[in-house]
Amino acid sequence: MRYVDEYRNETETRSFVRAIERRVTRPWTLMEICGGQTHTFIKSGIDRMLPPEITLVHGPGCPVCVTPLEQIDRAIAIAQRPEVILTSFGDMLRVPGSDTDLLSVKAKGGDVRMVYSPLDAVTLAQKHPDREVVFFAVGFETTAPANAMSVWQASRLGLDNFSVLVSHVRVPPAMEALLSAPDNRVQGFLAAGHVCAVMGYEEYEPLAAKHRVPIVVTGFEPLDLVQGVYMAVDALEDGRTGVENQYSRSVTREGNRRAQDIIAEVFEICDRAWRGIGVIPESGYRLRAPYRRFDAESRFQVSRVTARESAVCIAGEILRGVRKPHECSAFGTLCTPDHPVGAPMVSGEGACAAYWHYKREA
Amino acid sequence: MSGLRAADLAGAACPIPIQDYPHVLLAHGGGGRLTHMLIEKMFAATFANPALAPLHDGARLDVDGARLAVTTDSFVVSPRFFPGGNIGSLAVHGTVNDLAMCGARPIALTAAFVLEEGLAMEELWRIVRSMQAAAADVPVPVVTGDTKVVDRGKGDGMYINTTGIGVVRAGLEIAPGAARPGDVVIVNGPIAQHGIAIMSVREGLEFGTKVESDSAALTGLVAALLDAAGSSVRVLRDPTRGGVSSALNEIAQASRAGIRLEETKIPIREDVRGACEILGFDPLYVANEGKVLAIVAAKEAERALAAMRADPLGREAAIIGEVVEDHPGRVVLKSRVGGLRVVDMLSGEQLPRIC
Numbered sequence: 001m002r003y004v005d006e007y008r009n010e011t012e013t014r015s016f017v018r019a020i021e022r023r024v025t026r027p028w029t030l031m032e033i034c035g036g037q038t039h040t041f042i043k044s045g046i047d048r049m050l051p052p053e054i055t056l057v058h059g060p061g062c063p064v065c066v067t068p069l070e071q072i073d074r075a076i077a078i079a080q081r082p083e084v085i086l087t088s089f090g091d092m093l094r095v096p097g098s099d100t101d102l103l104s105v106k107a108k109g110g111d112v113r114m115v116y117s118p119l120d121a122v123t124l125a126q127k128h129p130d131r132e133v134v135f136f137a138v139g140f141e142t143t144a145p146a147n148a149m150s151v152w153q154a155s156r157l158g159l160d161n162f163s164v165l166v167s168h169v170r171v172p173p174a175m176e177a178l179l180s181a182p183d184n185r186v187q188g189f190l191a192a193g194h195v196c197a198v199m200g201y202e203e204y205e206p207l208a209a210k211h212r213v214p215i216v217v218t219g220f221e222p223l224d225l226v227q228g229v230y231m232a233v234d235a236l237e238d239g240r241t242g243v244e245n246q247y248s249r250s251v252t253r254e255g256n257r258r259a260q261d262i263i264a265e266v267f268e269i270c271d272r273a274w275r276g277i278g279v280i281p282e283s284g285y286r287l288r289a290p291y292r293r294f295d296a297e298s299r300f301q302v303s304r305v306t307a308r309e310s311a312v313c314i315a316g317e318i319l320r321g322v323r324k325p326h327e328c329s330a331f332g333t334l335c336t337p338d339h340p341v342g343a344p345m346v347s348g349e350g351a352c353a354a355y356w357h358y359k360r361e362a
Numbered sequence: 363m364s365g366l367r368a369a370d371l372a373g374a375a376c377p378i379p380i381q382d383y384p385h386v387l388l389a390h391g392g393g394g395r396l397t398h399m400l401i402e403k404m405f406a407a408t409f410a411n412p413a414l415a416p417l418h419d420g421a422r423l424d425v426d427g428a429r430l431a432v433t434t435d436s437f438v439v440s441p442r443f444f445p446g447g448n449i450g451s452l453a454v455h456g457t458v459n460d461l462a463m464c465g466a467r468p469i470a471l472t473a474a475f476v477l478e479e480g481l482a483m484e485e486l487w488r489i490v491r492s493m494q495a496a497a498a499d500v501p502v503p504v505v506t507g508d509t510k511v512v513d514r515g516k517g518d519g520m521y522i523n524t525t526g527i528g529v530v531r532a533g534l535e536i537a538p539g540a541a542r543p544g545d546v547v548i549v550n551g552p553i554a555q556h557g558i559a560i561m562s563v564r565e566g567l568e569f570g571t572k573v574e575s576d577s578a579a580l581t582g583l584v585a586a587l588l589d590a591a592g593s594s595v596r597v598l599r600d601p602t603r604g605g606v607s608s609a610l611n612e613i614a615q616a617s618r619a620g621i622r623l624e625e626t627k628i629p630i631r632e633d634v635r636g637a638c639e640i641l642g643f644d645p646l647y648v649a650n651e652g653k654v655l656a657i658v659a660a661k662e663a664e665r666a667l668a669a670m671r672a673d674p675l676g677r678e679a680a681i682i683g684e685v686v687e688d689h690p691g692r693v694v695l696k697s698r699v700g701g702l703r704v705v706d707m708l709s710g711e712q713l714p715r716i717c
Contacts, residue, residue, distance in 0.1 A: 001635050005698075013699040045701015107385040116565065222699040337709040338395055339382065358703040 007221030013046070016226035020233055021051045028236050029055045029185050030229060031178075031321050033171060034192035035062030035349025036220050042354045044222040054229065057185070057321030058354075060174055061192050063139040064091045064347035065319060066274045069307040071167045072097040075136045076105055078165065078300045085111045085128065087121040088136035089143075095346045098307045118150035118164075125154065125162035134296045137164040142194045144168050144285060145259035148266035151287065151294050163296040166286055169272055171195050172203050173283035179211040183322055188232040190218040190225070193247035198263075200255025204243045212241045219247040266291050275343060276309075276316025313342035318351055325355040332356065393603025393649070394708030398612075416537050416616075419460040419600065422530060429530040431466035433457060436523040442489065445559050446574030447651075449522055450493035455579050455651060456602070457526040458500050462584040463598040463654070465536045466528030468500060473524050474508040478517035486520070493522075500579045502526070533593055540596040541617035545685040546663040548656045550583060550676040551576070552629040553606055557648035558637045571633045578652035583673040587656060590669030594662035599655045604708050607646040607693065609655055611707040615691045623683035623695040623705065646695075647708045657685060 032038055038058045041047045047056055060066055076097045079086035086102065093102040093114060106112040111131075115121050118135050125133035137147040147164065154162040171192060178184055191204060196217045208215045214235035218228030228246045235244065245251055263285070272284025287295050297303050309315075312330045317323040325331050325344065335341035337353055344350035389396045406414060413421040420433030437453040447455075458468045473493065477486065497504055559575040580600070588595055597617070601609040606628075614621045630645050638645045652675060658666045663681060670676030683695075693705040 001632055001639070004639060008698040010698065010700045043703055044697040044699045045703050046699065047701075049701055103387055103389070104385060107387050222697075222701075338399075357706045 004221065007219070007223040008044070009223060013222050013226050014049075016223070016230050017046075017049050017051075020054065020226070020230050023230065023237055024051055024053045024233050025237060027053045027055065028187050028233060029057060030188045030190060030232050031057045031059045031186040032190040032218070032225070032228075033059040033061040033175070034194070034220070035059075035065065035347065035351065035354075036194070037061070037190060037192065037218065037225060038351050039349060039354050040220055040222060040225055042358045046222055046225060050229065054233065057324070058318070058351035059189075059321060060178075060274065060277065060319040061140065061171065061195075062319075062344065062347050062349040062351070063143070063169070064095055065315065065343040065350050066169055066277070067092075067095070067138050067167045067343070068273045068275045069098060069309055070273075070305055071165070073305045073307045074297060074302040075165055076100060076102060077302050077305060078134055078296060079105045079110045079112050081132075081300065083132050084300075085113060085124060085131050085133045086136065087113050087115045087124065087133065089116075089138070090114045091347050091349070092136055092138060094340075095343055096340055118147045119153065122150050122153050122157070122159065122162060125159050126157065129161060131161060132299075133162050134300075135162075135164045136167070138167045140169055140171055140192070140195050141199045141263070142192075142197075144263045144267065145198060145256075148262045151266045151291050152262060154294060155291060160293075163294045163299050164287070165296040166267075167272075168267065168285035169274065170269070170283050170285070172207060173280050174274065174277070175204075175207055177277065177280045177283075178320055179207070179213065181320065186213075186321055188213055188236050189215045190228045190232060191215050191243075193217055193219040193224070193251055196247065196251045196255065198256050198259045200253050201243050201245065201251065202253055202255075208242050214241055215243045217243065217245045217247050217251050219250065274319070276319045310341045315342035315344050315352075318344055325352040328352070389709075391603075392708065393605075393608055394647075396709070397604070398707070416539070418538055419463040420466070420526070420528075422464060429532070431461050431464035431528045431530050432525070433460035433464070434523065434525040435460060436521060438518065438521050439560065440518055441560075441563050442485070442519060444563050444575055445572055446555075447577040448489055448492050449520065450489035450491075451496040452575075452577050452651060453522040453524045454493055454496035454500070454502075455577050457524040458502060458579045458581055459600045459651075459654070461526045461528035462580045463536075463600050464528065464530060465534040465584070465588060465595070465598065466530045467585070468502040468526055468528045468581060470505040471497060471502055471524050471526050472506050472508075473504050473522060475510070476517055476521040476523075477509065477511045478519050479511055479514040481519050489520070496579065500581050531588055534588065534595070535593070536595060536598055537616075538597055538599065538613050539616035539618075541613050541619050541621075541657045541685045542596065542659070543619055543685050543687040544660050545596055545657050546660055546681045547610070547621060547623070547683040547685070548658060548663070548667060548670065548679060548681050549606070549629065550580070550654050550656075550670050550673075551652075551678040552631045552634065553601070553650055553653060554630060554634050554638060554645035554648035556651040557605070557643075558634050560649075561641070562637070573631075573633055573637065576650055576652035578675055580652065580654050580675060583670060583675045584654060586669045586673050587666055591658055591662040591666040594659040595656060595666065596659065597655075597657035601650050601653055601655055603649050605645070605647040605649060606653075606655065607644070607705045608707050610693045610705070613655075613657060614693050617685070618690045620686040620689040620691070621683055621693045622686050622688075623693065625695055625698045627680055628682045629678045629680050643712050646705060647712050660684075
């Protein structure tokens with residue numbers, strides 16, 4: 001497959017691993033921000049190929065994982081209403097809420113549908129004027145443009161039976177929170193290439209300067225990741241800080257202006273709660289006033305839903321990179337992909353699921 | 363008789379704790395871990411008997427010296443017509459393939475139709491003709507059947523159940539638990555086509571080229587394989603729902619041996635791989651309907667491979683891995699970049715990722 005196989009080349013991957021081995025002189029702890037990167041590391045076995053000096057900790061970049069339990073309970077409450085068609089991306093459907101999950105709501109007769117694009121949800125709303133179509137809008141800056149576009153389209157079409165349950169989050173404030181935490185041990189970052197393809201990397205420069213860390217914008221294929229690790233190690237060994245761009249085939253410093261424009265048209269920045277981490281200032285998006293009539297939370301009056309997290313789950317520490325999945329007492333016993341206790345075990349991008357699927361004693 | 367009475371059963375606790383799954387989920391039929399749990403804990407445990415115990419694709423019955431294989435399968439595919447086949451041809455291929463996986467030559471099929479009120483007669487006619495054509499190709503006669511009609515809205519157009527009876531070739535002991543360290547794993551061609559063909563129609567996805575289902579009867583190919591390699595063929599499995607990974611995990615567990623795969627050796631079409639990349643699917647979990655995984659003793663591996671490659675359905679047959687002593691019960695894959703990872707059984711259904 002062109003443009004994919006080139007980045008999964010064994011010889012070149014091994015030559016980067018050797019270059020890292022030659023360059024590294026002492027232990028370094030790196031965090032890959034995105035859950036997609038975590039999965040590539042583990043699925044391709046690169047984490048086992050790196051020299052022992054390199055410790056990888058897995059970041060909070062899994063949209064399903066950081067969506068607060070309350071928000072999932074709100075989606076479930078909305079989906080149980082007979083007039084509603086609740087739509088979401090596939091991953092989200094299996095995440096357990098306090099009592100049930102969306103697939104179980106579907107099994108009991110709720111109209112829950114998986115969509116590939118939020119615009120499909122807009123089309124559904126046009127097709128079913130007698131129903132309320134709700135899109136569960138989760139994700140980072142990567143999914144924000146398309147989700148914003150769905151609201152903009154619905155507004156242009158004058159649809160009054162479409163709404164979005166917004167749980168959007170932004171990466172830079174989360175990195176700020178991680179770096180400011182007293183127990184932080186991350187010395188360098190692999191930033192999420194897809195997020196930067198939309199937003200550019202200008203906004204990471206002040207972070208790197210303030211906390212004196214290297215941040216390498218990195219792609220998602222095995223070769224991207226070993227090169228990203230090499231660049232971060234090289235910077236750390238040299239004592240360089242600042243932002244470097246490994247993923248230059250997709251990312252520019254400015255990012256995608258048109259995508260940023262539609263986000264800015266529909267959303268404004270707000271404080272948001274991250275599951276397992278808590279409220280991070282200015283870390284989310286909410287609908288701007290002219291679009292607030294599309295807000296499902298107020299339309300269905302579910303703002304007051306509250307939820308309690310499992311007492312054993314250490315998702316918060318995992319999402320902050322403080323502990324690893326197999327250090328959790330519930331991992332593989334109480335908590336498996338069939339019976340997830342916390343969100344990182346559910347999502348295709350969650351660190352716990354990655355450890356469970358690919359990393360048990362092989 | 364087992365000595366169990368109806369009264370005992372009435373009070374028996376549900377083997378799948380209700381608090382875990384008070385309702386049946388789609389994943390209980392997905393071919394992965396939940397399907398497994400349902401079959402092992404509820405069905406196999408309740409109907410327990412020696413013929414059922416191996417949990418193979420079909421049961422083997424020794425009747426008055428004849429070695430028979432019996433298998434049954436219900437077909438609920440939506441949409442009913444897809445590139446490369448339809449529910450009717452699939453209902454024939456699926457069942458004759460399950461017989462082939464027992465090393466059996468099909469003798470007869472039954473066909474039971476559950477039709478929804480309002481189904482177009484023309485569509486039913488097309489499907490029935492297609493079933494007949496598929497059966498004639500094998501060849502196997504459809505010797506008896508059943509018809510039920512349910513109210514509009516109570517069935518998804520139509521469901522078909524087929525049952526197959528076959529005769530097991532003499533001298534074969536094919537069973538899921540028969541794999542031994544040193545054996546090789548062979549697949550007869552590119553994987554994941556059926557699942558992607560269905561997805562492309564169901565979700566209206568276009569991939570530039572048309573991906574067709576691999577739905578086909580493997581009777582001829584398996585007969586050629588058995589002619590060539592005989593009792594060196596230890597296990598045969600068609601990787602349908604749950605894909606290659608679930609089938610190999612079942613074999614590894616039943617055989618108490620490890621299986622090691624090489625990603626670069628697994629045949630897959632470029633367009634199918636591309637579709638899987640876009641959807642975030644692992645092709646090892648995607649369904650096949652014309653594929654067989656054969657575990658064959660190493661000494662006959664080349665003969666087996668040559669026999670498969672001589673068949674039109676096996677031209678791209680390849681050795682994709684081996685059975686090993688390490689990590690019993692687990693399947694491990696050497697990735698394209700040279701790393702190792704566990705290939706788990708599918709849990710739940712594969713769902714497209716967010717980003």
